[in-house]
Amino acid sequence: xxxxxxxxxxxxxxxxxxxxxxxxxxxxxxxxxxxxxxxxxxxxxxxxxxxxxxxxxxxxxxxxxxxxxxxxxxxxxxxxxxxxxxxxxxxxxxxxxxxxxxxxxxxxxxxxxxxxxxxxxxxxxxxxxxxxxxxxxxxxxxxxxxxxxxxxxxxxxxxxxxxxxxxxxxxxxxxxxxxxxxxxxxxxxxxxxxxxxxxxxxxxxxxxxxxxxxxxxxxxxxxxxxxxxxxxxxxxxxxxxxxxxxxxxxxxxxxxxxxxxxxxxxxxxxxxxxxx
Amino acid sequence: xxxxxxxxxxxxxxxxxxxxxxxxxxxxxxxxxxxxxxxxxxxxxxxxxxxxxxxxxxxxxxxxxxxxxxxxxxxxxxxxxxxxxxxxxxxxxxxxxxxxxxxxxxxxxxxxxxxxxxxxxxxxxxxxxxxxxxxxxxxxxxxxxxxxxxxxxxxxxxxxxxxxxxxxxxxxxxxxxxxxxxxxxxxxxxxxxxxxxxxxxxxxxxxxxxxxxxxxxxxxxxxxxxxxxxxxxxxxxxxxxxxxxxxxxxxxxxxxxxxxxxxxxxxxxxxxxxxx
Numbered sequence: 001x002x003x004x005x006x007x008x009x010x011x012x013x014x015x016x017x018x019x020x021x022x023x024x025x026x027x028x029x030x031x032x033x034x035x036x037x038x039x040x041x042x043x044x045x046x047x048x049x050x051x052x053x054x055x056x057x058x059x060x061x062x063x064x065x066x067x068x069x070x071x072x073x074x075x076x077x078x079x080x081x082x083x084x085x086x087x088x089x090x091x092x093x094x095x096x097x098x099x100x101x102x103x104x105x106x107x108x109x110x111x112x113x114x115x116x117x118x119x120x121x122x123x124x125x126x127x128x129x130x131x132x133x134x135x136x137x138x139x140x141x142x143x144x145x146x147x148x149x150x151x152x153x154x155x156x157x158x159x160x161x162x163x164x165x166x167x168x169x170x171x172x173x174x175x176x177x178x179x180x181x182x183x184x185x186x187x188x189x190x191x192x193x194x195x196x197x198x199x200x201x202x203x204x205x206x207x208x209x210x211x212x213x214x215x216x217x218x219x220x221x222x223x224x225x226x227x228x229x230x231x232x233x234x235x236x237x238x239x240x241x242x243x244x245x246x247x248x249x250x251x252x253x254x255x256x257x258x259x260x261x262x263x264x265x266x267x268x269x270x271x272x273x274x275x276x
Numbered sequence: 277x278x279x280x281x282x283x284x285x286x287x288x289x290x291x292x293x294x295x296x297x298x299x300x301x302x303x304x305x306x307x308x309x310x311x312x313x314x315x316x317x318x319x320x321x322x323x324x325x326x327x328x329x330x331x332x333x334x335x336x337x338x339x340x341x342x343x344x345x346x347x348x349x350x351x352x353x354x355x356x357x358x359x360x361x362x363x364x365x366x367x368x369x370x371x372x373x374x375x376x377x378x379x380x381x382x383x384x385x386x387x388x389x390x391x392x393x394x395x396x397x398x399x400x401x402x403x404x405x406x407x408x409x410x411x412x413x414x415x416x417x418x419x420x421x422x423x424x425x426x427x428x429x430x431x432x433x434x435x436x437x438x439x440x441x442x443x444x445x446x447x448x449x450x451x452x453x454x455x456x457x458x459x460x461x462x463x464x465x466x467x468x469x470x471x472x473x474x475x476x477x478x479x480x481x482x483x484x485x486x487x488x489x490x491x492x493x494x495x496x497x498x499x500x501x502x503x504x505x506x507x508x509x510x511x512x513x514x515x516x517x518x519x520x521x522x523x524x525x526x527x528x529x530x531x532x533x534x535x536x537x538x539x540x541x542x543x544x545x546x547x548x549x550x551x552x
Contacts, residue, residue, distance in 0.1 A: 024382075026381070026385075027385075059378075059382055061376075061378060061382045061383075061385035061386045061389065062382070062385050064347075064385070064386065064389040064393075065385040065386075065388045065389045065393060066393070067347055067348075067351065067389070067393045067394070068344040068345070068347040068348040068351070069344070070347075071340075071343055071344040071346075071347045072343075072344040075343065075344070097378075099376065099377050099378050099402070099405075100337075100375065101375050101377070101402055101404075101424075102335075102337060102373075102375050103427065103428070103429040104429060104431075105302070106300075106335055106337045106338070107337075109302075109303075109337035109338050109340070109341040110337045110340065110341075112341045113337065113340040113341045113343070117340075117341060117342070117343045118343070126375070126377055126402045126404050127404065127434075127435055128402050128403065128404045128424055128427075128435055128436070129375075129424070129427050129429060129431055129432060129435075130429065130430075130431025130432055130433065130434030130435055130436070131431045131434055132429055132430055132431035133429065133431055134431075148377075148404055148405070151379065151404075151405050152379070153379040153380060153405060153406065153408055153409065154406070154408055155380075155405055155406025155407045155408035155409055155410075156405060156406055157406065158403075158406030158407055158454060159403055159404055159405075159406055159447070159450070159451065159454075160404070160406070162440040162441060162447065162450060163440065163441060163442060164438040164439060164440050164447070165438060165439060166439060166442060166444075168442075171435070171438065171440070171447065174435070174438060175435070178434060178435075
């Protein structure tokens, strides 16, 4: 059986990419604020960028805002990724960015929704309710979880930076330790913003093997080179860079995705050559 | 303009109730695992229990598991609460139990989904991403937020009990302090499990004015009397008890809801009489 991260690593190897294409149909980017426009926006992005995408990451909020029709659009977008996977002969994981988190019996219903109904392969979750709120999503090792650890927004400091356990270690490091200890099925990763490289380096120290979903490249100002230096694993992988507006708002999204993919490869090559 | 908590307190006065009827269509409780069955299950509960409900609390997970049709059912259930409000001549708040939490621009889309599309009056949110992830839900004081603080599941201890700030104070108390300081619009409450009365009393100390949504009565074993002693405000209110299976699984849900409502009144009366 293939675990979620074996599946992701296979795709990363197939397309030589650490780029995760974000599917965020912001109302401001659509010709009309409708579910149909959101779907077409995403289907176009999927078609254009699939060859360069290690993964796709639709954000549930931008579909939910269109109600039941938005939910149907989300499912169609996820289906479209499967079609591209078949066309390319290489399966592309879909990470549902939903940031759910509820007690065990309710978490089971969310897991069914994400994995069975929508057909996503992984989901982002909040760690605030602890292990039993995560467990239902880990039951099938083929399905993965990215736990919020250190996010890229300003308010992240309110809780995530609080020193815990009397050691001065911030809460996000404690979350990383927990995730590392819970990862018996090779299907837990972390969300660690690329905007704070020092924090990313600390998380890498306590979670040497985990994959990080590292938002903040592009629109939020994170620097790719610094992020790769701070957060990549010893094998040079372990980082996935979600980019949405930085691709979707370009005149040629396919070219923007190809360039980002290639820039990551270049930086990895330079870092390896210089012995980092 | 009426704030969310003015609205809630008016309803509490109208029906002399601190009972919040949970609308959780667990697949196990439905004759068939379909969105239609989930809707009928909830519509029946709403019709039967509306006179005794200070609020209704549908949990998004149990609707999302049925995809787009589930989303439509959720909207119909919320609409049905509005119909009961008109019938009774007293508006009943709907608290969408969704436990969302995302960065600001995405939080705006979730707020639109919950308040504008679905028509809910309040929502449960995770505090892990900090104030800017909460702010979009607070923009309209007529809409409310219940922030997860100390939940009733075993895994709650993993993060919520961690001592922070070198004072030994647990994280959930720090969250309560933050919520108290953010409540400038009279529209933030807290989720504080009724299963741990000592924790509830600590939260009440640092958040003397906030409303608590206090799950855990009934199925999870929490005791009403202990919870009221530990968590009620000086005015005897400030606690809302969500109960779902404890009402839905009874042969006569209307009678079960009426009894719970009355038991809460009795305990409040006894506590006041004995000078608590």
